[in-house]
Amino acid sequence: MTRLEELVLRTLAIVLVPVVAGLSLYVQILWKQKEDSSNQNNSYVSPYNLYEFMDYVKDGTTVLTCAGSTGSGFVFNLSADPESDHATWRFELPKENYSTVLTNYHVVENCIEEGSSVTVELSDGISIKGEILGVDEKNDVAVIGIAKEAEGLFAANWNLDSGNWVMAAGSPLGLNSTVTFGHIINLDGNRIYTSASLNRGNSGGPLVENAGFVIGINTGYKAVAQNINWGVSINVLCDSLANCMNPKHGLIYPIVWE
Numbered sequence: 148m149t150r151l152e153e154l155v156l157r158t159l160a161i162v163l164v165p166v167v168a169g170l171s172l173y174v175q176i177l178w179k180q181k182e183d184s185s186n187q188n189n190s191y192v193s194p195y196n197l198y199e200f201m202d203y204v205k206d207g208t209t210v211l212t213c214a215g216s217t218g219s220g221f222v223f224n225l226s227a228d229p230e231s232d233h234a235t236w237r238f239e240l241p242k243e244n245y246s247t248v249l250t251n252y253h254v255v256e257n258c259i260e261e262g263s264s265v266t267v268e269l270s271d272g273i274s275i276k277g278e279i280l281g282v283d284e285k286n287d288v289a290v291i292g293i294a295k296e297a298e299g300l301f302a303a304n305w306n307l308d309s310g311n312w313v314m315a316a317g318s319p320l321g322l323n324s325t326v327t328f329g330h331i332i333n334l335d336g337n338r339i340y341t342s343a344s345l346n347r348g349n350s351g352g353p354l355v356e357n358a359g360f361v362i363g364i365n366t367g368y369k370a371v372a373q374n375i376n377w378g379v380s381i382n383v384l385c386d387s388l389a390n391c392m393n394p395k396h397g398l399i400y401p402i403v404w405e
Contacts, residue, residue, distance in 0.1 A: 248291040277291040281388045
């Protein structure tokens with residue numbers, strides 16, 4: 148190798164090494180920004196594919212009719228793993244072709260009397276009679292059973308905070324498959340206050356975070372305030388309707404295995 152060739156190679160090394168290192172750092176920064184902005188890592192952003200996200204949630208949302216009044220509900224799976232014992236219902240369920248629907252107690256309270264029934268309309272338009280399996284009047288929650296296997300939603304299993312992105316689904320004022328978007332305003336005990344607008348008929352529908360997991364049940368709104376709405380935390384199921392492995396933290400908090 149001549150001295151000229153050696154000089155050229157040294158010059159290239161001096162120039163290219165910082166450039167390559169800089170590009171590598173730039174790519175790492177872009178990748179980190181992409182990860183931070185994804186809904187899997189950041190609860191404050193909206194879903195990447197909002198259309199697919201809404202379809203998934205709406206497929207699990209139902210319309211309930213009780214004593215001439217309508218409300219909302221959603222098919223709910225207590226655990227993603229049928230063999231899991233993280234939480235179990237406090238009532239018996241048939242082994243096959245059966246689903247549970249969650250709603251507010253006040254949506255079905257007029258159908259609790261013997262001989263009354265609740266009609267559950269699924270997202271595909273099929274209507275089926277539902278059986279009230281359990282109620283928690285204090286927390287305004289009810290569980291309805293239907294003799295049909297249906298795709299349902301699951302509970303989230305991480306902590307919430309003010310500012311987290313949320314979506315409320317339901318059928319207010321006869322408008323089926325309605326969704327509104329917002330953020331968590333505040334957390335107060337079992338109540339989750341959000342800016343996702345609710346109207347009469349939204350009660351009982353799912354309140355979900357940005358990955359489509361249920362964090363609460365849409366319950367009401369403050370008529371004298373500006374867009375302050377609230378739902379009951381999904382954790383209240385552990386109070387009287389479900390046996391939870393970690394009853395102190397409930398369903399949506401991570402379970403710590405020893």
